[in-house]
Amino acid sequence: MPAAIECRDLRKTYDGRVEAVRGLSLEIQSGECFGLLGPNGAGKTTTIEILEGLLDPTSGEVTILGHTWQKNSREVREWLGISLQETRLSEKLTVRETIELFASFYREPRSSDEVLDDLQLGEKADAMVGKLSGGQRQRLAVATALVGNPKILFLDEPTTGLDPQSRRQLWDIIRRFQLGGGTVLLTTHYMDEAERLCDRLVIVDHGQVIAGGTPSDLIDRLGGHHVVEFEASGTSRGGNAHDAWRALPGVESVRHDNGLVSLTVREPHLTIPALLDAVEDRGAQLLHLTTRQASLEDVFVNLTGRHLREE
Amino acid sequence: MSVPDPPQLPTRRNGRWSAFTHLVMVRMKELKREPEVVFWVFGFPLLLALGLGIAFRNKPADVTFIAIVNDAGAQDAMVLIGRSPQKSSIRAEVLDKPAALKGFRLGKYDLVVESDGKGGFQYLYDPARPESVLSRAEVDDALQVSAGRKNPLPTSAVISNEPGSRYIDFLIPGLIGMNLMNSGMWSIGFALVDMRQRKLLKRFVATPMRRSDFLLALASGRLVLMVAEVGLLLGFGAVVFHIRVLGSLLSILLLSSIGAVGFAGLGLLTASRAQKIESVSGLINLIMMPMWIFSGVFFSYERFPAAIQPFIKALPLTALNDALRATILEGASLTKQAGRLLVLLLWGGVSFVLALRWFRWT
Numbered sequence: 001m002p003a004a005i006e007c008r009d010l011r012k013t014y015d016g017r018v019e020a021v022r023g024l025s026l027e028i029q030s031g032e033c034f035g036l037l038g039p040n041g042a043g044k045t046t047t048i049e050i051l052e053g054l055l056d057p058t059s060g061e062v063t064i065l066g067h068t069w070q071k072n073s074r075e076v077r078e079w080l081g082i083s084l085q086e087t088r089l090s091e092k093l094t095v096r097e098t099i100e101l102f103a104s105f106y107r108e109p110r111s112s113d114e115v116l117d118d119l120q121l122g123e124k125a126d127a128m129v130g131k132l133s134g135g136q137r138q139r140l141a142v143a144t145a146l147v148g149n150p151k152i153l154f155l156d157e158p159t160t161g162l163d164p165q166s167r168r169q170l171w172d173i174i175r176r177f178q179l180g181g182g183t184v185l186l187t188t189h190y191m192d193e194a195e196r197l198c199d200r201l202v203i204v205d206h207g208q209v210i211a212g213g214t215p216s217d218l219i220d221r222l223g224g225h226h227v228v229e230f231e232a233s234g235t236s237r238g239g240n241a242h243d244a245w246r247a248l249p250g251v252e253s254v255r256h257d258n259g260l261v262s263l264t265v266r267e268p269h270l271t272i273p274a275l276l277d278a279v280e281d282r283g284a285q286l287l288h289l290t291t292r293q294a295s296l297e298d299v300f301v302n303l304t305g306r307h308l309r310e311e
Numbered sequence: 312m313s314v315p316d317p318p319q320l321p322t323r324r325n326g327r328w329s330a331f332t333h334l335v336m337v338r339m340k341e342l343k344r345e346p347e348v349v350f351w352v353f354g355f356p357l358l359l360a361l362g363l364g365i366a367f368r369n370k371p372a373d374v375t376f377i378a379i380v381n382d383a384g385a386q387d388a389m390v391l392i393g394r395s396p397q398k399s400s401i402r403a404e405v406l407d408k409p410a411a412l413k414g415f416r417l418g419k420y421d422l423v424v425e426s427d428g429k430g431g432f433q434y435l436y437d438p439a440r441p442e443s444v445l446s447r448a449e450v451d452d453a454l455q456v457s458a459g460r461k462n463p464l465p466t467s468a469v470i471s472n473e474p475g476s477r478y479i480d481f482l483i484p485g486l487i488g489m490n491l492m493n494s495g496m497w498s499i500g501f502a503l504v505d506m507r508q509r510k511l512l513k514r515f516v517a518t519p520m521r522r523s524d525f526l527l528a529l530a531s532g533r534l535v536l537m538v539a540e541v542g543l544l545l546g547f548g549a550v551v552f553h554i555r556v557l558g559s560l561l562s563i564l565l566l567s568s569i570g571a572v573g574f575a576g577l578g579l580l581t582a583s584r585a586q587k588i589e590s591v592s593g594l595i596n597l598i599m600m601p602m603w604i605f606s607g608v609f610f611s612y613e614r615f616p617a618a619i620q621p622f623i624k625a626l627p628l629t630a631l632n633d634a635l636r637a638t639i640l641e642g643a644s645l646t647k648q649a650g651r652l653l654v655l656l657l658w659g660g661v662s663f664v665l666a667l668r669w670f671r672w673t
């Protein structure tokens with residue numbers, strides 16, 4: 001059984017100079033929800049557009065369900081549902097007219113009513129696209145991707161700029177599509193989105209995969225599942241302070257960030273009492289202390305030394 | 312089965328032309344919902360025709376306005392003119408000399424008549440003003456004939472101001488041509504770049520939609536609108552200005568279609584690469600500007616120097632306007648205008664081929 005999406009050693013160079021994608025390989029199985037994670041400018045959109053057959057790679061190969069874009073592009077298009085980053089659909093058409101238009105492009109589309117219901121757009125069916133809220137527009141964009149009855153759904157930053165409720169609504173839609181047997185490839189720079197939705201993901205930076213696996217795999221690789229963050233007056237920084245924190249029981253790694261120290265730890269109940277003692281021994285005052293579960297954000301920062309949302 | 316199917320079963324099958332018909336329908340709906348488009352395509356040319364038609368309408372039967380200086384001979388002059396065969400086309404007023412001269416200077420009177428003190432009259436006229444020259448000849452004739460001159464040669468005249476030779480007759484086909492150019496360039500060029508800028512073109516080519524269907528739908532939308540535009544202007548000319556349409560409607564429609572599609576090709580070429588509305592707007596104006604001036608929309612291009620006439624005749628709008636005038640006003644058949652049609656088809660065809668080569672969907 002061929003992989004839903006497979007690519008090998010993709011490279012994309014713009015104008016002979018800018019290397020947006022530098023040797024990227026992926027294999028995504030049918031029925032999977034797969035995430036491409038990375039900061040802005042990491043090459044996510046270039047990669048997904050190459051996979052979608054909208055951009056030609058400078059080199060490398062892509063197959064979709066075993067077919068290449070060169071040989072079977074029309075056939076392959078029938079299997080894909082695509083939502084691009086910021087498409088502005090015609091504002092002077094109603095929601096239903098827009099869905100009907102996209103349905104007309106496919107050989108065997110789903111019924112528009114069913115898609116409207118599925119995306120909770122039934123009440124807005126006769127509203128002009130220009131009058132929709134951000135969340136409704138984004139759902140409509142996904143509706144135009146789903147109406148073709150696709151086997152694979154490509155979503156490029158589907159929830160960027162949406163309010164929490166709209167994001168959750170979209171997550172439900174994506175989940176339902178996947179439960180129905182569909183394959184999903186999404187890009188995002190939201191860690192929580194990737195953790196919730198993706199069965200597997202890769203972290204992309206500077207056009208390359210720097211880590212991959214299930215979300216929990218990646219977090220496991222951090223060493224600890226917990227993060228202890230604290231800020232102390234006076235002496236929490238400096239060379240020997242770093243070593244002192246690293247030497248505390250259960251600490252896997254130490255990071256300094258604007259006076260905030262964050263420790264990746266295996267067992268917080270061992271680390272925290274020792275930490276309090278150490279702070280007191282150094283004659284410092286604890287200003288602030290929190291503990292939380294480690295997230296993909298921590299994985300990313302650990303791998304690159306940068307935060308995801310930093311430009 | 313290698314690929315698991317989503318649970319929803321397809322509930323319909325689309326035919327070969329489903330995408331095309333939907334694209335045409337959507338295009339029509341969008342246009343209908345943009346009031347300003349309706350105005351620029353339909354309202355504006357009609358207003359232009361109405362305004363120019365009224366401003367340049369033929370004067371009612373030529374009447375000349377003259378001033379007679381209030382002196383000894385004034386009464387004689389009035390009597391003589393009143394008895395003359397030309398009395399209906401001369402409006403004479405008796406005034407003091409300063410008032411008469413002032414009126415003449417301002418163009419209110421074409422001629423000033425005053426007694427020469429020897430039983431005759433003297434004319435004050437301006438040889439640089441055609442109406443003044445005409446007025447002198449007419450008034451002199453009237454006075455001489457009334458005073459008893461016998462013409463040695465019998466002559467007669469027949470009035471001819473039939474529709475077909477007036478300014479509005481010249482104007483309406485020119486406006487139809489200009490409108491075909493304007494809406495061809497704007498509706499195709501602008502619409503495409505707008506869709507490219509909004510990434511809608513990219514979204515469309517991410518579906519199985521055939522690109523040829525999309526372009527065909529755009530051209531078809533143009534043709535439907537073309538019929539309405541041409542019909543409206545022509546009907547307006549016929550009803551309001553009594554323009555006589557001598558050519559067959561079929562050949563006018565055929566000619567307009569060739570024009571509309573030709574300019575749509577030019578619009579497509581203009582829009583083939585531009586990423587922003589601003590850049591395509593400038594480009595469209597740059598292309599249309601020479602044609603507004605040289606292609607004989609509002610006045611005959613014969614007035615330009617002979618040296619640039621070949622260049623003017625090679626412009627698509629010139630060919631379209633000449634062909635429209637010959638067809639509408641003279642009833643010339645299209646087969647006799649192969650040269651003009653060739654110019655149009657070449658512009659359209661070459662633009663279309665280049666546009667397809669350069670066109671960017673993304």
